[in-house]
Amino acid sequence: LKPSVLIVDDSLTVRMDLGEAFELTGFATTLCSTVAEARSALLKGSFSLIILDVLLPDGDGIDLLLEIRQTPATAETLVMVLSSEAEVGDRTRGLKTGGNEYIGKPYDQSYVVARALELLRTREPGSAARSTTVLIIDDSPTFREELKSVLELSGYAVVTAATGEEGLRAAVDARPAIIVVDGVLPGIDGSTVIRRIRADAALRTTPCILLTCSEEPSDQLKALDAGADAYVRKEEDTRIILARVTALLRSAGSPSAVRATASLLGPKKILTIDDSLTYLHEVATHLRKEGYDVIPARSGEEALELLSIQPVDCILLDLVMPGLSGQETCRRIKASAAWRDIPLIMHTSLEEQAAMIEGINAGADDYIAKSSDLEVLCARVRAQLRRKQFEDENRNIREQLLQKEVEVLAANSARELAEIRATFVDELNSKNIELEAFSYSVAHDLRAPLRSIDGFSKLLLDDYAPQLDAKGQDYLQLVRESAQRMGELIDDLLLLSRVGRADLSRDRIDLSDIAKGVSEELRRKDPDRDVKWCIEEQLLVEADSGLMRVAFDNLLGNAWKFTAKVSAPRIDVGTRRQEGVAVFFVRDNGAGFNMEYAEKLFSPFQRLHTESEFAGTGIGLATVHRIVDRHGGRIWADGEVDRGATFYFTIPPARPGGRR
Amino acid sequence: MIRSRIILLVEDNPNDVKLTTRAFEKSDVPNEIVVVGDGEEAIDYLFATGRHAGRDPKVMPEVILLDMKLPKIDGLGVLRRLRADERTRRLPVVVLTSSKEEKDVTSSYNLGANSFIRKPVDFAEFIDAARHLGLYWLIMNEPPPRPESARNG
Numbered sequence: 001l002k003p004s005v006l007i008v009d010d011s012l013t014v015r016m017d018l019g020e021a022f023e024l025t026g027f028a029t030t031l032c033s034t035v036a037e038a039r040s041a042l043l044k045g046s047f048s049l050i051i052l053d054v055l056l057p058d059g060d061g062i063d064l065l066l067e068i069r070q071t072p073a074t075a076e077t078l079v080m081v082l083s084s085e086a087e088v089g090d091r092t093r094g095l096k097t098g099g100n101e102y103i104g105k106p107y108d109q110s111y112v113v114a115r116a117l118e119l120l121r122t123r124e125p126g127s128a129a130r131s132t133t134v135l136i137i138d139d140s141p142t143f144r145e146e147l148k149s150v151l152e153l154s155g156y157a158v159v160t161a162a163t164g165e166e167g168l169r170a171a172v173d174a175r176p177a178i179i180v181v182d183g184v185l186p187g188i189d190g191s192t193v194i195r196r197i198r199a200d201a202a203l204r205t206t207p208c209i210l211l212t213c214s215e216e217p218s219d220q221l222k223a224l225d226a227g228a229d230a231y232v233r234k235e236e237d238t239r240i241i242l243a244r245v246t247a248l249l250r251s252a253g254s255p256s257a258v259r260a261t262a263s264l265l266g267p268k269k270i271l272t273i274d275d276s277l278t279y280l281h282e283v284a285t286h287l288r289k290e291g292y293d294v295i296p297a298r299s300g301e302e303a304l305e306l307l308s309i310q311p312v313d314c315i316l317l318d319l320v321m322p323g324l325s326g327q328e329t330c331r332r333i334k335a336s337a338a339w340r341d342i343p344l345i346m347h348t349s350l351e352e353q354a355a356m357i358e359g360i361n362a363g364a365d366d367y368i369a370k371s372s373d374l375e376v377l378c379a380r381v382r383a384q385l386r387r388k389q390f391e392d393e394n395r396n397i398r399e400q401l402l403q404k405e406v407e408v409l410a411a412n413s414a415r416e417l418a419e420i421r422a423t424f425v426d427e428l429n430s431k432n433i434e435l436e437a438f439s440y441s442v443a444h445d446l447r448a449p450l451r452s453i454d455g456f457s458k459l460l461l462d463d464y465a466p467q468l469d470a471k472g473q474d475y476l477q478l479v480r481e482s483a484q485r486m487g488e489l490i491d492d493l494l495l496l497s498r499v500g501r502a503d504l505s506r507d508r509i510d511l512s513d514i515a516k517g518v519s520e521e522l523r524r525k526d527p528d529r530d531v532k533w534c535i536e537e538q539l540l541v542e543a544d545s546g547l548m549r550v551a552f553d554n555l556l557g558n559a560w561k562f563t564a565k566v567s568a569p570r571i572d573v574g575t576r577r578q579e580g581v582a583v584f585f586v587r588d589n590g591a592g593f594n595m596e597y598a599e600k601l602f603s604p605f606q607r608l609h610t611e612s613e614f615a616g617t618g619i620g621l622a623t624v625h626r627i628v629d630r631h632g633g634r635i636w637a638d639g640e641v642d643r644g645a646t647f648y649f650t651i652p653p654a655r656p657g658g659r660r
Numbered sequence: 661m662i663r664s665r666i667i668l669l670v671e672d673n674p675n676d677v678k679l680t681t682r683a684f685e686k687s688d689v690p691n692e693i694v695v696v697g698d699g700e701e702a703i704d705y706l707f708a709t710g711r712h713a714g715r716d717p718k719v720m721p722e723v724i725l726l727d728m729k730l731p732k733i734d735g736l737g738v739l740r741r742l743r744a745d746e747r748t749r750r751l752p753v754v755v756l757t758s759s760k761e762e763k764d765v766t767s768s769y770n771l772g773a774n775s776f777i778r779k780p781v782d783f784a785e786f787i788d789a790a791r792h793l794g795l796y797w798l799i800m801n802e803p804p805p806r807p808e809s810a811r812n813g
Contacts, residue, residue, distance in 0.1 A: 444729050444758045447781060452675040455783035459682060487781030
């Protein structure tokens with residue numbers, strides 16, 4: 001999509017000049033001379049950029065800017081305020097009203113365009129992704145067009161330039177992924193272009209192909225010396241150039257990190273502070289000729305106000321001024337974290353060494369006498385900008401190194417963590433396998449002798465009863481009971497261990513059905529007992545049915561057991577809502593327990609009754625606890641001696657990806 | 661195949677052998693019980709090889725009581741071999757074991773066991789189980805028709 005610019009200026013010259021410049025850069029332009037015209041243009045179309053004069057025949061540009069900012073459709077549009085008003089007040093008013101840039105007249109045409117492109121580029125979020133732009137720098141229009149069409153056919157975006165200077169500017173604007181430059185050019189030659197590219201932090205990683213006229217070794221050497229990544233003879237087929245472009249792009253890494261640094265060749269802003277309008281004008285004219293944007297300020301106060309709304313690249317500060325002195329202004333600038341890195345050059349008509357020392361002491365980066373030639377001033381400014389650039393680069397490199405170090409550290413610790421985790425998981429797995437093998441042999445090998453003890457005791461009782469008196473038979477009966485009890489203990493322990501290890505397979509199940517099944521089994525085993533069962537319907541949960549069956553075997557088995565000695569035994573199974581959560585319960589009116597021991601209930605081998613009162617292994621509730629725990633639920637109990645017990649538990653819904 | 665009325669007991673624990681034989685006696689199962697002590701011998705016996713080379717391979721037991729945990733070749737290994745051979749494919753096999761690990765039960769049935777009995781600690785229960793076993797496999801159950809090769813031989 002073609003970017004569009006609205007230029008609002010009452011001067012025909014400005015409209016023509018900027019209109020032409022933007023059109024050449026590829027913009028669609030709309031030119032207006034009054035506020036009214038601009039309003040109707042804004043109503044009709046939308047623009048990527050608006051260039052706005054302040055003094056217009058039918059109104060104030062800043063008022064129009066306010067309108068633009070208050071209209072939702074244009075609130076975010078880039079606006080560059082262009083004004084002959086050198087007054088700092090206008091500049092601050094423009095920027096505070098929402099102007100993205102303020103450029104004083106007389107302006108430098110190429111600076112305006114370059115700045116506009118830079119603003120648009122930083123605005124576009126996807127700009128960094130346009131990585132396949134090829135910049136062609138060649139003075140022959142025929143060759144340019146030929147190569148351009150070949151590259152465009154292969155899907156590259158192409159930017160062209162006829163001279164080295166134009167090419168460098170285009171490189172800053174377009175940030176091409178690769179540059180193809182002719183060795184022989186009017187003005188600076190191809191090698192110089194590459195050398196300049198290599199000297200610029202923002203561009204130096206851009207691959208460059210140098211086109212040469214000959215296969216002379218000296219030409220090749222020159223190309224490589226300049227830092228070209230490849231060179232191609234100009235006589236070769238353009239498709240060979242295409243192949244080189246593709247190959248180089250394939251091998252080039254992404255230079256995105258380096259792009260954060262502003263380009264040294266990009267547009268720079270210089271804040272000039274002086275109480276003399278004449279001097280300000282003289283310096284501004286000279287610096288603008290060098291391609292800098294000059295922001296004039298008449299006092300230290302104005303300068304500080306300006307700085308607070310607009311960042312600059314360099315400050316030129318007069319030492320002797322009414323109001324806030326140069327020295328004090330300098331001190332304040334250098335005391336601010338946001339401004340202290342901006343190069344500051346102090347200048348004064350005082351020739352004394354003392355003045356210079358005073359300036360440097362206040363924190364100035366350089367000192368220059370007003371009597372010096374303006375060329376010298378420009379050179380100093382350039383030097384300061386370069387120094388600042390290097391500092392930025394260094395800082396950037398330091399930050400990148402630090403970043404890398406942090407990344408490496410993070411990666412290392414993540415890896416270490418993963419390794420430790422893996423070791424733990426391995427260890428846990430092997431322990432589980434070990435435990436499984438152990439449980440298996442316990443099941444087999446511990447039970448076998450028990451079978452013999454019980455079996456042969458029974459055979460003795462059956463076959464040799466006449467030889468044994470009542471006491472002897474009684475003892476043998478005790479041996480059998482102990483063996484059987486140990487068998488139960490082993491079974492319960494194995495179940496407890498299996499419950500902890502078993503894979504949980506959750507389904508939507510009805511606990512009511514499970515409870516009914518268990519109750520029927522208990523009734524069948526002991527048909528003489530008359531217990532009143534109240535099992536609520538539809539106790540729906542998402543749980544492992546096998547494990548829930550084990551839990552109910554234990555809970556209802558307990559309730560059945562502990563109600564054996566009461567007159568009207570009753571067992572309830574149901575649910576109630578507590579703090580928005582479904583709580584299931586199993587209640588009986590049996591022997592109950594002392595709440596003092598409630599904590600002990602769920603630990604293995606903890607029994608609150610003697611074996612002669614109620615038989616049991618003391619593992620059942622530990623198993624239930626583990627089953628509820630495996631489902632992410634909670635279990636607790638409530639009871640009173642001889643008044644029954646109630647066991648409550650929750651089964652929260654399964655979390656996808658949760659522990660299984 | 662000749663009906664022998666033999667019960668083949670594959671069991672390595674001599675106490676269990678004694679108790680099992682006694683349990684059958686007590687539950688009035690009069691069949692001859694042949695005992696082999698490990699999986700390898702069980703296979704030798706059934707196919708009349710090795711130590712049992714002199715045996716008539718046509719004489720097959722009525723039912724095999726197979727312990728899971730055995731020296732050399734374990735119960736599941738024996739079962740696998742029996743089910744892979746035409747001569748023993750249809751022999752009734754009852755797996756007898758101490759464990760009630762679900763995976764043991766599943767793999768036994770998957771390999772073609774006809775029944776799975778867990779040896780209880782309580783001997784009275786085991787006598788009951790032996791009685792049911794004898795009643796079902798030796799009296800009620802109609803054995804499969806003899807394989808072609810055996811009938812012609």
